[in-house]
Amino acid sequence: KNEVEQSPQNLTAQEGEFITINCSYSVGISALHWLQQHPGGGIVSLFMLSSGKKKHGRLIATINIQEKHSSLHITASHPRDSAVYICAIKNTGNQFYFGTGTSLTVIP
Amino acid sequence: ETGVTQSPTHLIKTRGQQVTLRCSSQSGHNTVSWYQQALGQGPQFIFQYYREEENGRGNFPPRFSGLQFPNYSSELNVNALELDDSALYLCASSFWGQWETQYFGPGTRLLVL
Numbered sequence: 590k591n592e593v594e595q596s597p598q599n600l601t602a603q604e605g606e607f608i609t610i611n612c613s614y615s616v617g618i619s620a621l622h623w624l625q626q627h628p629g630g631g632i633v634s635l636f637m638l639s640s641g642k643k644k645h646g647r648l649i650a651t652i653n654i655q656e657k658h659s660s661l662h663i664t665a666s667h668p669r670d671s672a673v674y675i676c677a678i679k680n681t682g683n684q685f686y687f688g689t690g691t692s693l694t695v696i697p
Numbered sequence: 698e699t700g701v702t703q704s705p706t707h708l709i710k711t712r713g714q715q716v717t718l719r720c721s722s723q724s725g726h727n728t729v730s731w732y733q734q735a736l737g738q739g740p741q742f743i744f745q746y747y748r749e750e751e752n753g754r755g756n757f758p759p760r761f762s763g764l765q766f767p768n769y770s771s772e773l774n775v776n777a778l779e780l781d782d783s784a785l786y787l788c789a790s791s792f793w794g795q796w797e798t799q800y801f802g803p804g805t806r807l808l809v810l
Contacts, residue, residue, distance in 0.1 A: 683745070683753040687742070
């Protein structure tokens with residue numbers, strides 16, 4: 590069983606749609622990270638969360654520590670948002686675990 | 698803008714060989730983490746280095762080893778390569794304790810034949 594599970598695995602949306610990607614984890618964490626990976630491998634850090642909610646532009650990330658769940662929302666999606674979105678956690682023992690990613694395609 | 702660089706970008710090796718991958722940190726970052734990403738999978742944490750010492754390790758055998766140098770650059774060494782070692786190897790640098798500032802390099806794609 591993976592420590593981090595993401596859903597959906599693949600997502601196709603029309604430009605302008607509101608998108609939600611979910612992440613569930615099974616261990617105690619000190620932080621959760623949302624990453625964006627473009628074709629070719631480059632990874633960009635989007636958010637680090639330990640509680641509550643963060644917003645950056647059209648991206649919103651929330652976390653519920655009690656339920657061990659986080660969501661990444663994209664408002665007014667755009668084709669340039671097409672990428673793989675990865676949820677990663679850091680446990681209390683300085684170990685890092687990653688989800689397998691959600692592949693998002695936004696169609697114009 | 699990320700300042701993390703990795704070399705080489707691509708590499709082909711055969712089973713049993715040894716490989717060294719290199720990573721230069723973002724300027725000022727003192728912590729380096731290495732990850733292995735198999736095709737279609739999420740990254741897996743290999744280990745982290747801080748002050749030239751390993752400080753956290755994932756579920757990887759001892760044939761995966763690393764070094765961090767005084768200038769905070771780092772190497773990942775893999776001995777006795779196996780076919781399953783074929784993957785994208787990513788390094789990321791950050792300030793110690795500030796995981797949210799982690800910057801990723803572009804990766805080295807290793808193919809073991």
